[in-house]
Amino acid sequence: xxxxxxxxxxxxxxxxxxxxxxxxxxxxxxxxxxxxxxxxxxxxxxxxxxxxxxxxxxxxxxxxxxxxxxxxxxxxxxxxxxxxxxxxxxxxxxxxxxxxxxxxxxxxxxxxxxxxxxxxxxxxxxxxxxxxxxxxxxxxxxxxxxxxxxxxxxxxxxxxxxxxxxxxxxxxxxxxxxxxxxxxxxxxxxxxxxxxxxxxxxxxxxxxxxxxxxxxxxxxxxxxxxxxxxxxxxxxxxxxxxxxxxxxxxxxxxxxxxxxxxxxxxxxxxxxxxxxxxxxxxxxxxxxxxxxxxxxxxxxxxxxxxxxxxxxxxxxxxxxxxxxxxxxxxxxxxxxxxxxxxxxxxxxxxxxxxxxxxxxxxxxxxxxxxxxxxxxxxxxxxxxxxxxxxxxxxxxxxxxxxxxxxxxxxxxxxxxxxxxxxxxxxxxxxx
Amino acid sequence: xxxxxxxxxxxxxxxxxxxxxxxxxxxxxxxxxxxxxxxxxxxxxxxxxxxxxxxxxxxxxxxxxxxxxxxxxxxxxxxxxxxxxxxxxxxxxxxxxxxxxxxxxxxxxxxxxxxxxxxxxxxxxxxxxxxxxxxxxxxxxxxxxxxxxxxxxxxxxxxxxxxxxxxxxx
Numbered sequence: 361x362x363x364x365x366x367x368x369x370x371x372x373x374x375x376x377x378x379x380x381x382x383x384x385x386x387x388x389x390x391x392x393x394x395x396x397x398x399x400x401x402x403x404x405x406x407x408x409x410x411x412x413x414x415x416x417x418x419x420x421x422x423x424x425x426x427x428x429x430x431x432x433x434x435x436x437x438x439x440x441x442x443x444x445x446x447x448x449x450x451x452x453x454x455x456x457x458x459x460x461x462x463x464x465x466x467x468x469x470x471x472x473x474x475x476x477x478x479x480x481x482x483x484x485x486x487x488x489x490x491x492x493x494x495x496x497x498x499x500x501x502x503x504x505x506x507x508x509x510x511x512x513x514x515x516x517x518x519x520x521x522x523x524x525x526x527x528x529x530x531x532x533x534x535x536x537x538x539x540x541x542x543x544x545x546x547x548x549x550x551x552x553x554x555x556x557x558x559x560x561x562x563x564x565x566x567x568x569x570x571x572x573x574x575x576x577x578x579x580x581x582x583x584x585x586x587x588x589x590x591x592x593x594x595x596x597x598x599x600x601x602x603x604x605x606x607x608x609x610x611x612x613x614x615x616x617x618x619x620x621x622x623x624x625x626x627x628x629x630x631x632x633x634x635x636x637x638x639x640x641x642x643x644x645x646x647x648x649x650x651x652x653x654x655x656x657x658x659x660x661x662x663x664x665x666x667x668x669x670x671x672x673x674x675x676x677x678x679x680x681x682x683x684x685x686x687x688x689x690x691x692x693x694x695x696x697x698x699x700x701x702x703x704x705x706x707x708x709x710x711x712x713x714x715x716x717x718x719x720x721x722x723x724x725x726x727x728x729x730x731x732x733x734x735x736x737x738x739x740x741x742x743x744x745x746x747x748x749x750x751x752x753x754x755x756x757x758x759x760x761x762x763x764x765x766x767x768x769x770x771x772x773x774x775x776x777x778x779x780x781x782x783x784x785x786x787x788x789x790x791x
Numbered sequence: 792x793x794x795x796x797x798x799x800x801x802x803x804x805x806x807x808x809x810x811x812x813x814x815x816x817x818x819x820x821x822x823x824x825x826x827x828x829x830x831x832x833x834x835x836x837x838x839x840x841x842x843x844x845x846x847x848x849x850x851x852x853x854x855x856x857x858x859x860x861x862x863x864x865x866x867x868x869x870x871x872x873x874x875x876x877x878x879x880x881x882x883x884x885x886x887x888x889x890x891x892x893x894x895x896x897x898x899x900x901x902x903x904x905x906x907x908x909x910x911x912x913x914x915x916x917x918x919x920x921x922x923x924x925x926x927x928x929x930x931x932x933x934x935x936x937x938x939x940x941x942x943x944x945x946x947x948x949x950x951x952x953x954x955x956x957x958x959x960x961x
């Protein structure tokens with residue numbers, strides 16, 4: 361009976377997670393224990409071991425450590441300051457200018473570095489003290505920094521979309537990257553609208569208008585960093601590179617740029633490579649054990665069972681998508697994005713594909729959804745970094761976060777129910 | 792044990808740095824041969840995949856040693872004193888048990904099977920068993936690190952020459 365295995369898997373997973381076993385191991389343990397119900401010990405452990413190794417045996421996944429490495433080089437390479445200056449030229453004159461600068465810089469930086477935690481610390485590290493000086497409420501500044509840092513996960517290049525491509529069984533990375541642009545910008549825009557309203561009510565200042573010469577200079581300064589995006593995304597979309605090759609080119613480009621700016625030396629490289637290995641290690645073990653678990657789930661027909669249950673609950677596609685979104689929001693509050701995508705893609709994707717949803721669209725919806733969870737307690741990596749950076753307890757940032765959450769949820773609903781927002785750009789390029 | 796642990800930390804760290812650097816150069820070489828030499832290299836893609844298996848699995852072990860892996864630590868941080876240490880020990884035992892059963896035992900069997908059936912890789916011609924040997928190697932290292940951390944917890948519980956702290960919360 362499949363139901364026994366499902367029960368064992370779910371209970372085992374929840375118990376190990378709640379105990380505080382690292383998520384990657386909780387995933388692996390649940391997979392093996394479930395498999396032991398229907399298989400002998402030796403074949404079970406050998407199969408899971410093999411799935412772990414073959415799960416990593418992929419050229420596409422190698423793009424993840426490379427984008428992390430390129431991001432590391434960019435972080436140390438003085439890129440954040442240049443992008444903040446560029447953002448200031450673009451949106452500084454709006455009411456509550458510094459909040460908009462933070463959001464815009466996070467969108468630019470997050471897309472280049474591919475990490476929301478890096479975006480929160482690099483941009484927030486500069487912007488929160490500045491907002492403080494200008495009389496902004498510290499909690500509001502931190503909340504803006506935290507929420508806007510997640511936009512870079514949707515705007516390409518984005519490692520989480522590569523993880524999704526893997527978990528979904530090979531949805532085109534180029535299509536996912538193109539699909540991320542408009543939803544990511546929508547998120548940023550909705551955060552700016554809400555921040556604008558708050559700024560008007562609290563009478564936060566505008567930044568003084570820059571002279572045209574300054575605007576041009578800021579733009580020229582940021583150009584080499586923006587050019588990398590063109591090489592990477594343009595190269596992938598035009599078919600010159602695979603995502604992995606593009607990520608390696610990005611590493612070389614970022615290294616040359618950082619050396620040219622004299623922000624790092626060759627002797628810093630081992631340290632940077634080790635930092636990259638650390639971040640990579642977390643993602644890779646999650647991928648390895650998740651590949652074991654998703655094989656077990658397929659063996660036990662778990663996606664079909666969940667699908668049957670959900671469709672029994674509601675038949676209306678709009679309602680089913682709403683239920684999936686609520687479930688994912690709940691998952692996101694206590695689980696980081698990578699494991700959530702790896703575990704829930706194989707479960708939910710077959711369901712929504714039955715409803716006629718494009719897998720590219722679903723991937724974007726899922727990532728936008730899980731962005732909210734990164735900013736919520738009890739577990740939210742960006743929330744923690746943002747609060748630590750601003751030097752305030754989580755309780756002080758909750759209230760200012762609420763209107764910004766509302767903006768994110770509205771964006772999520774638009775992304776969910778307007779497929780064209782995600783699919784228009786990839787279709788334009790023939791995906 | 793601490794000396795050994797530091798030595799392993801350092802060697803693993805350097806090995807990861809070298810493997811990661813090699814992976815980047817390898818893929819850049821692939822781009823270079825295709826676009827500049829117009830003679831695409833035949834082995835770079837396979838080498839890249841195998842490097843990733845080693846980076847991923849050895850990195851996983853390194854991550855256990857450095858306590859990098861994400862966990863939901865609500866329960867461990869809510870507890871204190873003896874209960875917290877007991878829970879931490881149980882967590883490490885779970886990690887070690889999985890790594891021993893799957894990565895060491897399952898991994899060794901996988902290595903043995905692929906070597907016995909003479910499976911070699913398509914482009915480079917290396918036995919796949921060598922590639923998969925990253926599994927048992929990483930498994931052994933994880934068990935070692937878990938054992939170190941259990942020893943740490945127990946050392947806190949009973950400092951040498953005296954009983955457990957009197958105000959040990961419980």
